Amino acid sequence: MVECTVRFRVGPMATERSAMFDLSRVDWQRLALPPLGLIVVVALWHVACVGLDIQVSVLPRPSLVLEAAIKRWDLLLSEGWVTLKETIYGFLLALVLGIPLAVAVANSRVLNLTFYPLLIALQSVPKVALAPILLVWLGIGIESKLAIAWLVAFFPVVVDTAAGLQSTPRELLELARSLRASPWQIFWKVQFPAALPFIMTGSKVAVTLAVIGAVIGEFVGSSEGLGYLLLSATSQINTPLAFASLFALAILGIVSYLAVVLVERLLAPLLPPTTRH
Amino acid sequence: MKPFGVLDDVRKVFERSELGRGAREPLVAIESISCTFGEGELVSLLGPSGCGKTTLLRIIAGLMPKSAGSVRIRGEEVVEPHADFGFVFQTPNLMPWRSVIDNVLFPLEIIGRLDAAGRKRAHDLLEIVGLGDFHASRPHQLSGGMQQRVSLCRALVHQPTLILMDEPFGALDELTRMEMNDLLLDIRVRTRATVVFVTHSIAEAVYLSDRVLVFSRRPGRIVEDITVDLPYPRSAATRYTARFSELDQRASRALGVIKDVPPPVAHGASDDGPHGGVHGALQGGTHGH
Numbered sequence: 001m002v003e004c005t006v007r008f009r010v011g012p013m014a015t016e017r018s019a020m021f022d023l024s025r026v027d028w029q030r031l032a033l034p035p036l037g038l039i040v041v042v043a044l045w046h047v048a049c050v051g052l053d054i055q056v057s058v059l060p061r062p063s064l065v066l067e068a069a070i071k072r073w074d075l076l077l078s079e080g081w082v083t084l085k086e087t088i089y090g091f092l093l094a095l096v097l098g099i100p101l102a103v104a105v106a107n108s109r110v111l112n113l114t115f116y117p118l119l120i121a122l123q124s125v126p127k128v129a130l131a132p133i134l135l136v137w138l139g140i141g142i143e144s145k146l147a148i149a150w151l152v153a154f155f156p157v158v159v160d161t162a163a164g165l166q167s168t169p170r171e172l173l174e175l176a177r178s179l180r181a182s183p184w185q186i187f188w189k190v191q192f193p194a195a196l197p198f199i200m201t202g203s204k205v206a207v208t209l210a211v212i213g214a215v216i217g218e219f220v221g222s223s224e225g226l227g228y229l230l231l232s233a234t235s236q237i238n239t240p241l242a243f244a245s246l247f248a249l250a251i252l253g254i255v256s257y258l259a260v261v262l263v264e265r266l267l268a269p270l271l272p273p274t275t276r277h
Numbered sequence: 278m279k280p281f282g283v284l285d286d287v288r289k290v291f292e293r294s295e296l297g298r299g300a301r302e303p304l305v306a307i308e309s310i311s312c313t314f315g316e317g318e319l320v321s322l323l324g325p326s327g328c329g330k331t332t333l334l335r336i337i338a339g340l341m342p343k344s345a346g347s348v349r350i351r352g353e354e355v356v357e358p359h360a361d362f363g364f365v366f367q368t369p370n371l372m373p374w375r376s377v378i379d380n381v382l383f384p385l386e387i388i389g390r391l392d393a394a395g396r397k398r399a400h401d402l403l404e405i406v407g408l409g410d411f412h413a414s415r416p417h418q419l420s421g422g423m424q425q426r427v428s429l430c431r432a433l434v435h436q437p438t439l440i441l442m443d444e445p446f447g448a449l450d451e452l453t454r455m456e457m458n459d460l461l462l463d464i465r466v467r468t469r470a471t472v473v474f475v476t477h478s479i480a481e482a483v484y485l486s487d488r489v490l491v492f493s494r495r496p497g498r499i500v501e502d503i504t505v506d507l508p509y510p511r512s513a514a515t516r517y518t519a520r521f522s523e524l525d526q527r528a529s530r531a532l533g534v535i536k537d538v539p540p541p542v543a544h545g546a547s548d549d550g551p552h553g554g555v556h557g558a559l560q561g562g563t564h565g566h
Contacts, residue, residue, distance in 0.1 A: 171370045174340055178358045179387040179435075189386070193374045270374050 090149020164198025
């Protein structure tokens with residue numbers, strides 16, 4: 001995994017097809033510096049804990065966190081799996097419902113004026129505030145987490161997809177029209193491919209937000225998931241386990257982000273090349 | 278030549294709603310245009326920017342509704358686009374996510390005629406424009422001139438009987454533009470299609486056309502209908518003939534570019550020799566003397 005940093009980009013992400021196995025072309029700095037940064041931070045953390053004699057319940061040494069992670073790896077894995085499921089389902093639901101809504105909003109002035117203000121109003125409501133209500137409606141099972149993950153992931157999908165569809169070059173639409181293309185052909189052969197880079201950008205934002213949504217749901221009420229594990233560990237003053245859950249969450253976020261990047265690369269033949277930097 | 282297209286008293290007024298915010302009153306883009314063109318003719322619409330020539334082309338293509346008058350192609354009133362027309366835009370207008378050949382095949386896909394013969398024709402066209410080896414490339418890998426050639430192939434692949442070209446070479450550099458002009462003449466000989474060609478380059482209009490319709494400033498009217506009797510095949514040498522200069526001057530005069538120079542004497546015009554008019558834009562000050 002060469003890319004360790006989670007990057008958000010405005011606009012289409014460039015595909016990186018560097019020759020990874022050509023040693024002369026390996027970017028050593030790119031390979032070495034991110035782990036080095038991690039090592040420096042962890043070392044500083046360790047020195048601070050030992051030097052300032054910080055209590056374990058406040059900030060455990062890195063080694064204790066690692067120990068907790070190794071000891072309870074089965075728990076982290078099973079709870080992580082729950083959170084991952086909530087994230088993925090919420091994200092996929094955001095795509096399945098968000099893209100059609102974006103198509104409707106982008107193609108119809110009436111629907112745009114009817115629903116877009118509502119969507120923006122919805123976005124400005126803090127999702128944490130909605131979580132208790134959704135919990136009342138949907139119970140403490142996976143449904144409520146999924147709903148919150150969906151809510152937070154929905155907005156970037158809709159907004160970016162709509163922007164992509166509307167950014168279709170007017171002349172390309174005229175070309176299709178000059179050939180008497182059907183609305184269906186115009187959508188599939190022109191608008192959708194033109195919007196695809198935007199949809200990928202929205203998806204990358206949405207998937208990381210979905211993780212946050214799932215954890216919010218777990219915080220407000222649940223009996224499983226990494227958010228739940230983190231809460232119960234802190235309530236038992238098991239700070240090393242709480243930190244281990246936190247790292248598991250970070251890894252989960254990165255993995256789901258990279259999964260979207262992977263899909264983007266698989267779709268690279270369909271995406272317009274963009275110059276990097 | 279039997280009449281192929283007949284335009285009768287075509288008028289276009291953009292209403293305020295079409296013009297967007299800030300428009301105080303409707304804009305008369307085309308006052309009244311009547312003309313005919315024959316089958317297989319190449320007719321240029323020549324005029325200054327904003328004179329309505331592109332608007333007229335879009336109306337002929339059925340891409341834009343007209344306010345009044347009639348446009349008949351082969352006796353049929355044009356009210357919407359016709360799949361039998363090919364349109365070449367000012368920009369190459371290629372789909373960046375498609376390869377060159379898939380861009381060329383796009384019209385066949387849309388009209389449901391994507392068969393082996395069509396594919397072969399697409400490859401042949403790329404061969405003719407000198408891009409045979411680039412069929413698998415992506416548009417961004419090509420230069421602007423190459424992209425416009427792909428665009429030309431795309432407009433021809435479904436064998437349209439009428440090709441509408443909207444300043445297709447306007448964005449190209451001078452040398453590429455001259456190459457493209459020769460290419461277009463070559464393609465015309467092969468396809469025998471009727472072409473309506475919008476340009477603001479006097480030299481390009483004269484070099485390519487059978488007829489040049491010179492437009493006034495907005496609101497557009499046709500101020501002169503020049504029959505270009507230069508013999509075929511035309512080549513670079515054609516640009517330096519006396520007749521070319523005469524026609525070039527006549528078009529310039531109709532455009533109001535040259536005012537104080539007396540009309541050329543038939544045999545004296547050859548003194549002009551290679552002149553700035555080849556460059557095309559409306560900077561005709563050097564014409565004559």
